[in-house]
Amino acid sequence: QVQLVESGGGLVQTGGSLKLSCAASGRSFNNYAMAWFRQAPGKEREFVAAVHQTGVSRFYADSVRGRFTISRDNSKNTMSLEMNILKPEDTAVYYCAATRAPVTIRGDKYTNWGQGTQVTVSS
Numbered sequence: 001q002v003q004l005v006e007s008g009g010g011l012v013q014t015g016g017s018l019k020l021s022c023a024a025s026g027r028s029f030n031n032y033a034m035a036w037f038r039q040a041p042g043k044e045r046e047f048v049a050a051v052h053q054t055g056v057s058r059f060y061a062d063s064v065r066g067r068f069t070i071s072r073d074n075s076k077n078t079m080s081l082e083m084n085i086l087k088p089e090d091t092a093v094y095y096c097a098a099t100r101a102p103v104t105i106r107g108d109k110y111t112n113w114g115q116g117t118q119v120t121v122s123s
Helices: none
Strands: 002-007 010-013 018-026 033-039 046-051 058-060 068-073 078-083 092-099 117-122
Touching: 002 092, 018 033, 018 092, 018 117, 033 068, 046 068, 046 078, 058 068
Parallel strands: 010 117
Antiparallel strands: 002 018, 018 078, 033 046, 033 092, 046 058, 068 078, 092 117
């Protein structure tokens, strides 16, 4: 099992940038596919980005592709989400998640979740 802690959220203006980090504690981080999900007030949780255990394959939601970049450093047990050209509709609580299953965009396949970090984009 891994325990996940997100950091890096905050308030930013439209068009700005933020970098979220997810620190994992526990064993065998490199056995876990990792992902970011987000949930805006009154909306369901949605997939944002995912990265394969090796970091080679990455997947993005259409709404963030070209603006967000997911990456991981298995030597440091960390994952990050670099967010550029932020829009008000990116406002949400962002969660990092982990699974031993093959990398997937399905939230129900992820077994470990962080507590979330708030991202607010002002217009």
